[in-house]
Amino acid sequence: xxxxxxxxxxxxxxxxxxxxxxxxxxxxxxxxxxxxxxxxxxxxxxxxxxxxxxxxxxxxxxxxxxxxxxxxxxxxxxxxxxxxxxxxxxxxxxxxxxxxxxxxxxxxxxxxxxxxxxxxxxxxxxxxxxxxxxxxxxxxxxxxxxxxxxxxxxxxxxxxxxxxxxxxxxxxxxxxxxxxxxxxxxxxxxxxxxxxxxxxxxxxxxxxxxxxxxxxxxxxxxxxxxxxxxxxxxxxxxxxxxxxxxxxxxxxxxxxxxxxxxxxxxxxxxxxxxxxxxxxxxxxxxxxxxxxxxxxxxxxxxxxxxxxxxxxxxxxxxxxxxxxxxxxxxxxxxxxxxxxxxxxxxxxxxxxx
Numbered sequence: 001x002x003x004x005x006x007x008x009x010x011x012x013x014x015x016x017x018x019x020x021x022x023x024x025x026x027x028x029x030x031x032x033x034x035x036x037x038x039x040x041x042x043x044x045x046x047x048x049x050x051x052x053x054x055x056x057x058x059x060x061x062x063x064x065x066x067x068x069x070x071x072x073x074x075x076x077x078x079x080x081x082x083x084x085x086x087x088x089x090x091x092x093x094x095x096x097x098x099x100x101x102x103x104x105x106x107x108x109x110x111x112x113x114x115x116x117x118x119x120x121x122x123x124x125x126x127x128x129x130x131x132x133x134x135x136x137x138x139x140x141x142x143x144x145x146x147x148x149x150x151x152x153x154x155x156x157x158x159x160x161x162x163x164x165x166x167x168x169x170x171x172x173x174x175x176x177x178x179x180x181x182x183x184x185x186x187x188x189x190x191x192x193x194x195x196x197x198x199x200x201x202x203x204x205x206x207x208x209x210x211x212x213x214x215x216x217x218x219x220x221x222x223x224x225x226x227x228x229x230x231x232x233x234x235x236x237x238x239x240x241x242x243x244x245x246x247x248x249x250x251x252x253x254x255x256x257x258x259x260x261x262x263x264x265x266x267x268x269x270x271x272x273x274x275x276x277x278x279x280x281x282x283x284x285x286x287x288x289x290x291x292x293x294x295x296x297x298x299x300x301x302x303x304x305x306x307x308x309x310x311x312x313x314x315x316x317x318x319x320x321x322x323x324x325x326x327x328x329x330x331x332x333x334x335x336x337x338x339x340x341x342x343x344x345x346x347x348x349x350x351x352x353x
Contacts, residue, residue, distance in 0.1 A: 021266075028269045035230035036258040036265070040078075042085040046225045046254075048218045051082055054209035058086055058182060062094075062148060066206040067169050067177045070193070071184040073211035076255030079184055082211075083150050086182070094146035102156040106164040109157075113149065130167075137171050137178040148180045155185035155192060162192070166201040213252030219243075222257060234274060237265070242281040249285050260284055
């Protein structure tokens with residue numbers, strides 16, 4: 001697969017360790033590495049009930065030579081991490097290819113696939129690429145190896161490219177398929193496969209796996225699992241109240257959990273707090289609110305649109321007083337000391353309100 005998954009993960013962790021602010025965070029919490037990174041590192045994979053079920057279905061489909069498999073999940077559910085883990089599982093017994101550049105033509109798709117196999121196809125016509133690919137598959141089969149192709153974000157593939165993918169399933173011997181193909185993507189992939197024009201491809205997909213959001217208990221276990229892998233040995237990172245706030249906000253989506261926890265740990269580090277409490281949790285959620293970062297006229301328009309009209313005073317009733325103006329926006333690019341001072345001011349204002 002070119003650069004192996006574990007090599008990519010090691011390179012990313014090396015870059016993280018060179019970041020001064022991150023080093024401070026790791027040292028403060030006693031971590032070896034960042035537990036809530038954005039890279040799909042399979043070493044951090046948490047197998048919830050739904051992830052375990054999906055992985056078992058894909059492994060079974062590959063081992064029994066079912067040909068076409070599908071993994072469909074909403075964004076942020078850990079789909080790519082699961083796929084990397086799947087390929088690592090077959091690394092010693094199969095030739096694998098992971099394709100994620102799905103904005104391509106059929107010819108470009110075949111060139112990408114040929115590149116994963118290690119043969120040059122830039123100057124070959126489509127028929128010759130097809131024939132060469134078949135020869136390579138036979139070579140792998142004679143060597144006793146499976147060939148597994150994972151196509152991530154497959155919902156973005158043009159219909160003509162999906163037809164090219166379907167034709168790949170014709171590579172077979174009288175006894176077995178020469179190629180196992182995993183189509184992975186967002187729910188739009190399911191819609192595309194269910195369309196009338198994709199009937200032939202849909203009939204070839206023998207196993208469809210999905211991923212559900214994490215339950216409240218799984219969210220707690222997910223956080224503990226990733227912290228443990230990163231070397232954390234402290235007490236519970238989140239207080240019970242902060243955990244409840246975060247659970248409601250993230251809706252059980254792993255990517256949301258990672259974003260929340262990274263920001264919460266960063267803010268806790270700036271405040272020199274070992275635990276994330278409710279005040280930090282609420283501040284993180286406010287910081288992650290995109291509407292706060294709109295231009296001033298847009299914010300004012302949204303605020304006015306959301307306000308109820310004020311009732312006119314009657315019978316000498318005093319006119320209602322508008323709420324006080326919001327506090328000054330948090331300055332950007334603060335040092336940890338400045339962040340701590342700012343947060344203490346926010347906490348005092350919250351307690352006095």
